[in-house]
Amino acid sequence: MFDGLLVPETVYAEIEAGGVPPGLADVSYELVETDAEEKKTGDLDVGESAAISIARERKVTLLTDDLAARESAADAGIEVHGSIGVIALAHGRGRLDADEAATQMRALQRETSLFTTDAVIERGIELLDETR
Amino acid sequence: MAAEISDRVREIAEANDLPESEVFERALERGLEILWEDVVLRRYLGGEIDRDEAIEQVGRTEVERVEREQRIVEEDVDWGLNA
Known part of the structure; x- marks a missing residue:
């Protein structure tokens, strides 16, 4: 990638x-x-x-x-x-489908010390969805 | 996990000289506050409520923080999809 x-x-x-x-x-x-x-x-x-x-x-x-x-x-x-961008890049290049990318983004927020809240993560997922 | 929670509750109760029931009550209040802020901020980011209403419900600091985080996430998603 x-x-x-x-x-x-x-x-x-x-x-x-x-x-x-x-x-x-x-x-x-x-x-x-x-x-x-x-x-x-x-x-x-x-x-x-x-x-x-x-x-x-x-x-x-x-x-x-x-x-x-x-x-x-x-x-x-x-x-x-950051990691959100890497996940989006993987999606953009066909390495992850939209559902997999959404799962990875949610896991980032839930399982790591990522800077952001789930409201912002969901907004990021919406942006990915808009590209479908 | 359950044992860890139980140990923590006991330690917090001892450290604050509180009954364990009050520790649970305070934990529930704080947890609900965080979950409520997420609901409000999600409504704000989704355009369901305006900025002033969001500030009124969760405070300016939280709204400005989430705006900053949103900018970063949007920049990252835009980069990832277009790199």
Whole structure:
């Protein structure tokens, strides 16, 4: 679905600490080394700062669900999207049908610390439905 | 899960020096408040009520938060469908 997926080593270490999701083994990605402390941006943690730094240096889209990181990246002129966008992309490219995309969006809100409420998720699902 | 809830209720009751029945009552009130806000915000996003009415029912902070979240979700969906 993507030309490539870059994961900062700092972010991977954070994922490892919380338990690597089994699905990650099926995804091809490149670990990218950064000097996390040196790259630290404002109040963002080192993982988010590293991701922003890599996105800026390589001129690629940043994927994050952290609102503060998202705003910081957008302010820096970096294209930034989140899990909702990835689900919509999978739907747009025929990897998920509309029902599967809706299920995934609801699961994001229910099972993760996604920033938003179910009212907004339902609005996102409506937008997907409008493309049917 | 049931045991976890029961343990938490007991701990909250002890920490606040309250009977467990009152902990349940407060939990129900807070839970209902959140569910009610979702109903109001969904009506607002769906155009069933206007912004002023939404603000009156759940407060300006909540309405502005949901507007910000909606912008982000719309941007993401638009990107995903058109990338």
